[in-house]
Amino acid sequence: MSIEVVALLVLVLVFLVASVRSVNMGALALVAAFVVGTAGYGVKAADVLGGFPANLFVILVGVTYLFALAKNNGTVDWIVHASVGLVRGRVALVPWVMFVVCALVTSIGAVTPAAVAIVAPIAMGFAARYRINRVLMGLVVVQGATAGSFSPIGVFGAITNGVVEKSKLDGSPTMLFISAVVACASISVLGFIVLGGRELVRRGNEQREMRSLETAAVAASATATRAPVTGTPGAAVERGFGGQPQPSGDDTPRLDAQRSLTLLGLLGLAVGALVFDLDVGFLALAVAVGLTLIFPSSARGAVDKISWGTVLLVGGIVTYVSLLEDQGTVKWLGDGVAKVGSPLLAAFLICLIGAVVSAFASTTGILGALIPLAVPFLQTGQIGAVGLIAALAISASVVDCSPFSTNGALVVANSDLDQRDEVFKRLMAWGMSIMVAAPILTWLVLVVPGAVS
Numbered sequence: 319m320s321i322e323v324v325a326l327l328v329l330v331l332v333f334l335v336a337s338v339r340s341v342n343m344g345a346l347a348l349v350a351a352f353v354v355g356t357a358g359y360g361v362k363a364a365d366v367l368g369g370f371p372a373n374l375f376v377i378l379v380g381v382t383y384l385f386a387l388a389k390n391n392g393t394v395d396w397i398v399h400a401s402v403g404l405v406r407g408r409v410a411l412v413p414w415v416m417f418v419v420c421a422l423v424t425s426i427g428a429v430t431p432a433a434v435a436i437v438a439p440i441a442m443g444f445a446a447r448y449r450i451n452r453v454l455m456g457l458v459v460v461q462g463a464t465a466g467s468f469s470p471i472g473v474f475g476a477i478t479n480g481v482v483e484k485s486k487l488d489g490s491p492t493m494l495f496i497s498a499v500v501a502c503a504s505i506s507v508l509g510f511i512v513l514g515g516r517e518l519v520r521r522g523n524e525q526r527e528m529r530s531l532e533t534a535a536v537a538a539s540a541t542a543t544r545a546p547v548t549g550t551p552g553a554a555v556e557r558g559f560g561g562q563p564q565p566s567g568d569d570t571p572r573l574d575a576q577r578s579l580t581l582l583g584l585l586g587l588a589v590g591a592l593v594f595d596l597d598v599g600f601l602a603l604a605v606a607v608g609l610t611l612i613f614p615s616s617a618r619g620a621v622d623k624i625s626w627g628t629v630l631l632v633g634g635i636v637t638y639v640s641l642l643e644d645q646g647t648v649k650w651l652g653d654g655v656a657k658v659g660s661p662l663l664a665a666f667l668i669c670l671i672g673a674v675v676s677a678f679a680s681t682t683g684i685l686g687a688l689i690p691l692a693v694p695f696l697q698t699g700q701i702g703a704v705g706l707i708a709a710l711a712i713s714a715s716v717v718d719c720s721p722f723s724t725n726g727a728l729v730v731a732n733s734d735l736d737q738r739d740e741v742f743k744r745l746m747a748w749g750m751s752i753m754v755a756a757p758i759l760t761w762l763v764l765v766v767p768g769a770v771s
Contacts, residue, residue, distance in 0.1 A: 344634025369640025376599030456729030702768025720749025
């Protein structure tokens with residue numbers, strides 16, 4: 319049995335063991351990467367660790383740390399409360415607002431992790447406060463970011479169109495963009511229907527109830543932390559999430575110096591990441607550290623709220639898959655597919671490989687690696703290049719809601735602690751389902767007609 323087959327079987331075994339035993343999948347994957355890398359591929363431990371996603375680590379730590387501070391000092395509550403008027407009580411519109419916002423941001427060139435890192439914490443705050451399914455909200459946010467990224471000036475669109483042009487294949491940026499938007503919107507609609515969207519529609523206009531829920535939640539939080547202030551005997555005040563005193567009876571979050579500075583930090587994060595293309599992880603860490611230095615009291619416990627379990631899980635899986643990529647196992651698999659006699663079957667298998675690998679690794683890397691593998695049989699003219707490229711690009715990107723991808727991991731990390739395991743499991747189920755369904759449907763809709771005509 320070849321080492322490539324063994325390495326792939328070990329990856330399957332990691333999933334099976336982690337599913338039946340109480341062990342972090344990432345820790346198991348790191349051990350597997352060390353054993354397979356050193357014993358199987360004969361590489362050094364340092365080379366195995368070379369595949370650890372340091373950038374993803376910084377993004378997850380920086381963003382979750384910053385928003386832990388924002389939750390502690392009440393900024394997130396202020397944002398949610400202030401945003402109630404935007405949806406005018408129509409709670410069913412909230413997920414779609416998030417979809418459109420993410421799509422617009424990525425369509426003008428923002429990378430999807432940056433957009434999701436900024437929007438997901440706010441979206442998950444809405445979901446918690448307005449009783450919206452967290453998985454639905456996370457799914458819609460990720461699919462919105464993916465849809466926009468295939469615009470001609472979006473990151474995925476630019477990469478795909480660039481590889482197509484370099485490979486001297488027929489391409490259609492407009493067709494690619496429209497196909498991606500339709501695919502992502504369809505997945506979001508399906509998620510909306512299955513994950514409680516119809517109940518949200520039946521709830522109709524709940525502006526008054528939404529405001530009542532907001533007020534009650536803030537009041538409950540303040541009451542739970544009520545304490546007397548030293549120097550004012552007999553006077554009780556309510557302390558908000560950041561320990562900031564508020565007059566008793568005033569349940570509406572107010573902007574103070576700390577929350578205003580936090581909002582400026584969040585705005586700076588958005589502008590720096592989306593306009594100046596600064597690293598979102600390091601930028602988030604810089605803002606968080608600055609707020610900690612200025613307001614140390616509200617930083618207590620914030621580091622503990624970083625999603626360390628998610629960081630370990632994603633880091634371990636991505637390290638293992640990176641090892642397979644570096645040692646040529648993924649290319650070996652693609653080359654084997656390219657030798658399949660039937661062009662239609664080969665096209666389907668390449669779309670399937672793109673979806674499977676991208677669910678655990680870099681979508682950007684997959685888009686650049688798999689399209690060239692399709693060149694040999696595309697040049698025979700038996701398969702339409704435009705349709706296959708769109709099918710491959712969609713299959714490799716819509717799986718980004720998987721919790722093993724950056725975007726899915728950000729959704730899990732920004733979920734409430736008591737909801738995090740459930741969100742992870744259900745996003746994994748959606749990601750695995752899409753991983754199988756997307757190649758089949760895109761192949762049937764975009765590839766088969768081009769081969770028949």
